[in-house]
Amino acid sequence: MSASLRSAQWYAGADHNAYIHRAWMRRGVPGDFADRPQIAIANTASDLTPCNAHLTEVAQSVKNGVYEAGGIPLELPVVSLGETQVRPTAMLWRNMAALATEEMLRANPIDGVVLLGGCDKTIPALLMAAASVDLPAVVVPGGPMLTGHFRGLPLGCGTDVWRSTEEVRAGRLGEEEFRRTESAMIRGKGHCNTMGTASTMALVAEALGMVLPGLAGTPAPDARLLAAAHESGRFAVELVAEGRAPTSFLTTGSFHNAIVALAAVGGSTNAVVHLLAIAGRLGIDLTLDDFDRVGAGVPLLVNLLPAGAFLMDDFHRAGGFLAVLREVRDLLDPTALTITGRPLVAYLDDAQIWDPVVITPRETPLQPNAGIAVLRGSLAPRGAIVKPAAASPHLLKHRGRAVVFSSIEDLRARIDDPDLDVDEDSVLVLRGCGPKGYPGMPEVSNMPLPRKLLERGVRDMVRVCDGRMSGTAYGTVVLHVTPEAAAGGPLALVRDGDWIDLDVRARRLDLDVSADELADRTVDEATARGYANPRRGWERLYVDHVLQADAGADLDFLVGSSGAEVSRESH
CATH class of the missing domain: 3.50.30.80 (IlvD/EDD C-terminal domain-like)
Known part of the structure; x- marks a missing residue:
């Protein structure tokens, strides 16, 4: 067993604790499992988070990749937040999901982690957890759904709900016709197909360097998502071997690139509060002013709802995220690294725009100054x-x-x-x-x-x-x-x-x-x-300790990283 593996603290030795840790895990794993890197798959799949329900399938591809690279995959269900389902708002539990994930990663014999998220709050919560526990980690976004159509017209998740609802209230759209769009809007697996928070945070995670370059924005039904999930599983084992944890490459420059990307794709305002919270976990001094300073002069290049006309599968076929970043390459921080150890800008040379109506060239932007x-x-x-x-x-x-x-x-x-x-x-x-x-x-x-x-x-x-x-x-x-x-x-x-x-x-x-x-x-x-x-429970804790929006709305006692060390051994 490699003494350099964190999991050796559980599995190495001949005492009764090591015996128990090893013996209880011998349920179909290879005989030498304890000598291999232990890779958690933090999976937010849930039937009550419909946009993430397919992540169980994605997790299997990750497992295959981990095994192929010589690691042991360990699926770890974590708190899942369905944006469309929970009341009063999923944001109430983002910090709880981050806290629970952080604690489970720290408490278990884990050397690295693959983070599976999709719906709005799941990727932010997973990134906050990964930043806090600081184990080698890679994000696999679940991807957007394909475009649904009604009477020949495309439907944008969320955006067309707001628009149609107003038309019903204005008396210009019948309620029966409005209800009929329900069966057409959600075509299948994946999160919202607009440039909403889910797509935004997937792209922002890649801009930060936490996703294998070129993956974010791949539609959920696309077979290439499963291939990338497999590769991410393999890569997680490599990350452990190299000891490359988030704090080794996430810098101020990483957040600079995330802000540029946010403006160029016309991303969600929710990314502001999430990026502030993630930066707070890393000890990076990110402020509201940075969003204005960095993003103010960035052009809007992506013609997607709600700021444009198209949807995420159009974005993918038009060249995807790397094609957008290539157009604003001069605005990116060239020193900011990704999980691969190479700079983000190193992945832009071969990117191309295949549909200039969906992704506009820098010379003809949809808007010249699109930053929040x-x-x-x-x-x-x-x-x-x-x-x-x-x-x-x-x-x-x-x-x-x-x-x-x-x-x-x-x-x-x-x-x-x-x-x-x-x-x-x-x-x-x-x-x-x-x-x-x-x-x-x-x-x-x-x-x-x-x-x-x-x-x-x-x-x-x-x-x-x-x-x-x-x-x-x-x-x-x-x-x-x-x-x-x-x-x-x-x-x-x-x-x-x-x-x-x-x-x-x-x-x-x-x-x-x-x-x-x-x-x-x-x-x-x-x-x-x-x-x-509130008088009790999570809501009471939340109200007593939540910070304001300009500090990411995190809990005051969760700001900063606390690392992967467990304070006491098991007994």
């Missing part, structure tokens, strides 16, 4: 973000009177009230939706528009919220307002009729109310009543 904009001002002292690529250009500089909703329940109760004092120039404000307030920072910032305005043809308004929005959503939405209302932010003090000024170019979000008047205001009873106040 970070706003500050009297309404967001520590920052808020907006995605210009998904917004209406005429609303990026806007002044309007606030129409305030004190909670999600208040919004749902009043948004379609014909007597609601609102017009197309109003600014919809929703609060109590931040990490502490709901809790979990739900995806509600892309508020539905008032029915009476939809009926008049209005399809976008400025919306301001301390929550998140789905990566499949669109519109002029200012979100992640920090500090959130429940943490004492000025959003809690906004009243109906207050003037709000948005100027994305100037990076400003201001409440036109004097500091003296704000100081005299108090939080109204309806707002305070809407804040979360």
Whole structure:
């Protein structure tokens, strides 16, 4: 047995502990199993996470690769979060999934790990865990589903749900026809086929260097995904032999490249809060300002919903992620390495764009400046973000009177009230939706528009919220307002009729109310009543310890890496 293997701490020796550890694992494994690298397959497959259900098949390909390379594959089911299923929001449990995965990796005789994720929160949670425990690790994204069609037209997961729902509310689409699209939208295995959070985080993981280059974005039904999973299993054994853990190559430059990639593909705003959390686990000083500084001048090159017209299988056939990165190669950090030990930029020479309508060349971008904009001002002292690529250009500089909703329940109760004092120039404000307030920072910032305005043809308004929005959503939405209302932010003090000024170019979000008047205001009873106040369990722990969005909404006691060492031996 190699004394250099971490698993030797469990299996080496002749004492009773080593005997028990070895004996209980001898269930069909090779006789020399304890002398081989032990590779965990952290699998988020679950029937209640439909986008990840196929990862059991992917795990088998990983196992085959691990065995072929001389390792022992050990499937490790971990907490799985189905974005479409769990209430109140999957984000409430991202940190719990990361914590549980970290602890199980640390507690078991594991030398390396293959991370299988797909649905929105699973890849972020796995990356947070891997960063914290710092064992050799490689990510295998589960891949997007193929495009579904209804009456000859493609359907984008999420994006066409939001769009069709508004058309039903506007009276332009019948409810029966709307329901019939359900059977066509989800065509098969895989996660959302738009450039939503799932696809974004798969690509971001590759930009960070945690995925074998060229894999992210491969559709879930594509046989090449299984081939890449097999290769990732083989590669995990190699990573252990070389001792290449995440902290050996993840640097500030890695996150620089992730931010460039995020802008170039028109990725989800959720990537901001996830990247901040991952960086926090690594001890890398990443801030909101870095997203603006690095991403502001990056062109949008990917013509995918919600910022464009096509879907992820189009993206893959058009050349995929490496083709996009080649176009912005000069903006990437050339020193940032991948898990292979080679720089990310070393994999771009052979990449090509095969469909310039889906992936546009650098010379003819969809938008010249597509980075996520970070706003500050009297309404967001520590920052808020907006995605210009998904917004209406005429609303990026806007002044309007606030129409305030004190909670999600208040919004749902009043948004379609014909007597609601609102017009197309109003600014919809929703609060109590931040990490502490709901809790979990739900995806509600892309508020539905008032029915009476939809009926008049209005399809976008400025919306301001301390929550998140789905990566499949669109519109002029200012979100992640920090500090959130429940943490004492000025959003809690906004009243109906207050003037709000948005100027994305100037990076400003201001409440036109004097500091003296704000100081005299108090939080109204309806707002305070809407804040979360759990008495027990994970929600209580979460509310007591969650950080704000500008710090990644991680738990304060989980920031930083704690390594792979187990503090005490088994007895």
